[in-house]
Amino acid sequence: MTRNDHNISRKSISEAALKVLYRLTNSGFRACLVGGGVRDLLLGIQPKDFDVATDATPEQVRELFRNSRIIGRRFRLVHIRFGREIIEVATFRSHSSDSPKTELSTEGRILRDNTFGDIEDDAMRRDFTANALYYDIANFSILDYTNGLKDVENRTLRLIGDAETRYKEDPVRMLRAIRFAAKLDFEIEELAGEAILYCGHLLAGIPPARLFDETVKLFHCGNAVRVFELLRSYDLLQYLFPALNEILKGEPAEAMLDFVDQGLVNTDNRINDDMHVSPAFIFAILLWPAVHQQAMKLQSDKLRIVPALLQAGSDVMSRQLEHISIPRRFSQMARDIWTAQPKFQRTQGKHPARLLSLPYFRAAYDFMCIQSMVSLIPANLCLWWTDYQKTNPPPTHSRRQREPRPQRRRKRNVD
Template identity: 35%
Template sequence: MLKRYKKDHDGSNVPVADIYFAKEHGIDSRNIDLDAVWAVRKLKQSGAEAYVVGGAVRDLLLGRKPKDFDISTSASPRQVQKIFWNARIIGKRFKLVHLVFKDKILEVSTFRSGEDGIEEGSSIYGNVEQDAKRRDFTINSLYYDPTDGQLLDFNNAMADFKKKRVRSILPLPASFSEDPVRMIRAVKYSVTTGFPLQFDVKRAIKKSANELARVSSSRLTEEVSKILSSGDSAKIIAELHRYKLLVYLLPCVSVFSRLHEVYASLQVLDEQIRVLKETDEAVDEGMKGQMLVALVKPIMSVSPTELTPEESFKEIFGQVKTLISPLTPPNYDVEHAAVIILEEAGTAVPKNCLRARRPVRQPGKPGFRAKQQKHGETPRKGKKVTATVAAAPVKSGPSSTSNKKRRRRKPKAATNAIHVKPELPATDD
């Protein structure tokens, strides 16, 4: 192990990080995404610092193959965009860059500093040491260079790995007040790694739990989606309930009198997710509807009614939306969940009830690279990109998008439609 130094104000060398080599940290290079290695190498060749960071490094140290790879660099978003033809800048206050490939997206962020950084627009950027000090927990604060196998540790994180503990970098409970979502992540990391939470983390969660009430529904939705696709959702949901956090994520689920039925349903889902991960298969879009079903079906009471299939579909759709509130997943996923519930109940499913997903224009699609090269490395800011995929030949004759009115069919009466009501929690008289 080596030390990384920096110059102090008086010119003396001060150690700031431990440097571990491949034989010391034991990361298996076969678990590293080749596109992530390519991206880091390309950034370094341009003169920037670049590392794989966050959960990917955590999983690599645990001997797992990460699902997602995030990269952190000294290059600004605009510089990253100039380096990669498939780069797309997102975000407003703190800009990120997505490197879009055919089957994945690599997220590239610039080193961030709370104060003494370089300002570009409305965002503040700093160096790798400052970036490491802003991370939430030590196990997520390691910086790995896949091109030379070196691992940088600015927060004594490797000691926490050896002691198997989840420790906060920032002072508590101020860290949770700054970003309440960190409480959810602390519980999730504890379950997925098997590392217990430190006492100060537990105490801060209990003290700051009500801070989750001010978190936006979109962020809560994102966190719950990650939990449901983790393969450990049953344990994580149970722990969130124990720490009194679940009531802010899924209030209808948290007050259910037979919560053990929800856990059992999620355990079945977890087994399906783990099978997919073991076979290196991605969780497809259809699974997201199944995830919602696993979460809400145990708290739904299904009974026969005289409703038509269309009316039953709308009824279930509305009930699912209510039961997962304040979460706001895409309507397509909620619709798919409603279809699954109808099918499992043995009732008729209305035709064309699933709306088509809006296609995402990705730089990884055919035709994008040729267009980028035609206009330079990437379209400049302010220029409209009219298409990112190869255009299909236009057929002569009447337009296929003419405004013709469709005749609506009258719904047929359903003999086996269902009516859904959420079960209420048991109350004391």
């Protein structure tokens, strides 16, 4: 597609990405903008980052850019840093199972993929047609080897090649399909969707640390409500949040379902308003039905509510960590949010000021207000705390500056 036939302008491409494209081109290499950046620009969305594909090897790219470093073993890439912006540069790859630089597991999963090829080969090894579009800086044309332009126009998410084979190569592609469909308002093509139902169990073999990254991307994509619907529809929730999935397969209270939905709406609103959202909050929301259910059982055994929440939160989080490796700073904050909930009932004396002074107060307050919106707790409780903050602004919490550790004095050698 020539420049006159598409809407992509260099004004929409970051200065850093243009520098990379032009330096590679001027050095005799072929360089193209590729992937989500091209897709988003065609859709009228300003990309958050830009990726470049080239026929230069990682070592050749590294020689051209002093502000770069080669990363990865499974896929060797080059990251070029311009201040806070990082441009990711990948060499054109050719997917060949016979190459010594390509390694597959017995299940067909890609363990290593560093066989280089040409741009046509590179397009065919990408996951979805919508992500296999190239913006050629040499003549400003769009190169389409997989009919991706038509799929972008029709808002269809279609896998390149046999769907089951592509999911076996990398099961995380199923989660990427969910994310792109929700974020871009695309429909997952029928064969790609059917294969998810057959291949979902492969997610059980993905390292929990990688699933944490993908889960955060899913629920911070700006349409977490749709993500949740699709995860349930394709029966993938069980591999990410088995405790929640078990409750949903039973007969959960309608108010608890409304709570999860409203929590996701709250997250979407903050993301779309460019407000900060901690991963701890989304985990606190999605694990709360299981924590609340277990805490109520413990409380019925004459354990007070806060100790019951502490024990339930610890048990549920421990089981969750077997599936998703949640960093301690987020898992602890989720537990703090849970155990803070009964404390909002104490509105007399010094209790409100103490709660207000806690660093996680705002997240716990938002969590409590979501409960009040769906009638899990009295609605006037959220109103009371909202009014209280107007006359008693919460303190600003800054990170403590660590004092340098005192160094041990060296003993002087006495001759």
